[in-house]
Amino acid sequence: MGFREALDSGRFVVTAEVGPVKGTETKELLEDAELIKEKVDAINVTDLQSSVMRLGSMAVCHLLVDHGVDPVFQMTCRDRNRLALQSDLLSAWVLGVRNVLALTGDHPTLGDHPDAKPVFDLDSVSLLKVIGRLNEGFDMAGNELKGSPDFLPGAVVNPGADNEAALEMQIIKMEKKIEAGAKFFQTQGIFDLDLFERFMKRVEGFRVPVLGGIILLKSAGMARFMNKNVAGVFVPEPLIKEMEATKDKVRTSVGIAAHLVKGMKDLCRGVHIMAIGWEKRVPMVLEEAGL
Amino acid sequence: MVVAEIKPFEEIKNSIREFKKVLLVGCGTCVTVCLSGGRKQVELLASALKMSRNLEGDEVIIGEKVLPRQCDPKFVDMIKDEAGQYEAVLSMGCGAGVQGIADIITDIPVLPALNTTFIGMADEKGRYLEVCAACGNCILAETGGICPVARCAKGLIHGPCGGSQRGLCEVSKDNPCVWQMIYERLVKLNKVDFLKKMSRQRKIPVRPRRLVREEPKPKKEPTKGA
Numbered sequence: 001m002g003f004r005e006a007l008d009s010g011r012f013v014v015t016a017e018v019g020p021v022k023g024t025e026t027k028e029l030l031e032d033a034e035l036i037k038e039k040v041d042a043i044n045v046t047d048l049q050s051s052v053m054r055l056g057s058m059a060v061c062h063l064l065v066d067h068g069v070d071p072v073f074q075m076t077c078r079d080r081n082r083l084a085l086q087s088d089l090l091s092a093w094v095l096g097v098r099n100v101l102a103l104t105g106d107h108p109t110l111g112d113h114p115d116a117k118p119v120f121d122l123d124s125v126s127l128l129k130v131i132g133r134l135n136e137g138f139d140m141a142g143n144e145l146k147g148s149p150d151f152l153p154g155a156v157v158n159p160g161a162d163n164e165a166a167l168e169m170q171i172i173k174m175e176k177k178i179e180a181g182a183k184f185f186q187t188q189g190i191f192d193l194d195l196f197e198r199f200m201k202r203v204e205g206f207r208v209p210v211l212g213g214i215i216l217l218k219s220a221g222m223a224r225f226m227n228k229n230v231a232g233v234f235v236p237e238p239l240i241k242e243m244e245a246t247k248d249k250v251r252t253s254v255g256i257a258a259h260l261v262k263g264m265k266d267l268c269r270g271v272h273i274m275a276i277g278w279e280k281r282v283p284m285v286l287e288e289a290g291l
Numbered sequence: 292m293v294v295a296e297i298k299p300f301e302e303i304k305n306s307i308r309e310f311k312k313v314l315l316v317g318c319g320t321c322v323t324v325c326l327s328g329g330r331k332q333v334e335l336l337a338s339a340l341k342m343s344r345n346l347e348g349d350e351v352i353i354g355e356k357v358l359p360r361q362c363d364p365k366f367v368d369m370i371k372d373e374a375g376q377y378e379a380v381l382s383m384g385c386g387a388g389v390q391g392i393a394d395i396i397t398d399i400p401v402l403p404a405l406n407t408t409f410i411g412m413a414d415e416k417g418r419y420l421e422v423c424a425a426c427g428n429c430i431l432a433e434t435g436g437i438c439p440v441a442r443c444a445k446g447l448i449h450g451p452c453g454g455s456q457r458g459l460c461e462v463s464k465d466n467p468c469v470w471q472m473i474y475e476r477l478v479k480l481n482k483v484d485f486l487k488k489m490s491r492q493r494k495i496p497v498r499p500r501r502l503v504r505e506e507p508k509p510k511k512e513p514t515k516g517a
Contacts, residue, residue, distance in 0.1 A: 173451070232453055
């Protein structure tokens, strides 16, 4: 069953995520994918995450297709203008990619080539519209395509925006993304289920599946770093203390993630697990969460 | 206004190293206001250059002029003859000013003493902020008079990215997230629905742009005998 069918089935859906390395090494990434592919409905492949130059998302998505995985092609607007974005979408389709996650993308100044020209010709909302147009058989300029894709477009939302104005704007933008064709949402990492529940109440009328984001904590330091530097991620102090006190970081991290997954079962349509290098532990999380 | 800053002194000095007579020209408009190319800055730069070259035993003569506007040919014409006595012009105008002079004074080099940075305004803290991208497609009516094209690091026009923290931009913590400012202004104006409706495609200008002012056509002389 592919990702689209899993969403349509109405059951609780699980996606994971892999990040290509800087270079041509794909062995470990493919091993990780092999290990988790039976447990998840799709695997996202990040697009030069954190604006760091790496192996591309499209090529890795294609490799995943060959390994029997239904990939979610993450596509940012940072590095390509509308010609390249549309062309890459067509290319991804002929390489077997069926799901696209449309993102604005981090600014290049945050990455390892800070002088790179930021493109942002389109943004997440207009990219979603373009995907819809391609699906209908037309490019952005209205020209007819000879053979067209049938992508499942998705988008992201950040339920943990740290002030009222920021959260309101996230919700307004979420509505615009839905209007532009988003058929599913994956969220930023959630650590506070109460906060997430309030967010889900706000957006329940939108009737678009939301997959709650789960980040595997590797250490207390990582949690503190994210609290300070990653927008929308807030790890509550008790969880940081738990990671600090533990003798078995993996065990504790998996326990925290599994608790969050369980909590989300009643709140949203699925989870999106960002293991950030700990992909091999994803099956443990799911098992402990009873999935 | 156009905001500019004076280039590093060594760079300016190196750019005129081969010349013995240089005409230093300030500009009386934007760069006077932002304190980078007005009369005061012309005086200071001229004396600094002379002193520095003197110390090296390599004297230089620096003429000083300030034009009301370097980007207007009728003012540049005022220094055309005088420039003939010099080996180079060093302009303290913006990029348009330097080129305004170079368009008319074509037989000697015209060199920039400023880096032109942006279209902006001063805030109360004495800082200059970029506020207009001169995109040619003004959306300020929909964004509460605050421009996201110029003031969002990504130039986003459909609302904020997810990167702001504590109301600050992910790119520079010195800058507030402009979308947060827009949102707050629209709440105050009771126009938040603008954000929901707004749907545009960003237009990227094709350079160089040109604007033709349509002059009213002169009335036709009535034809004799008509």
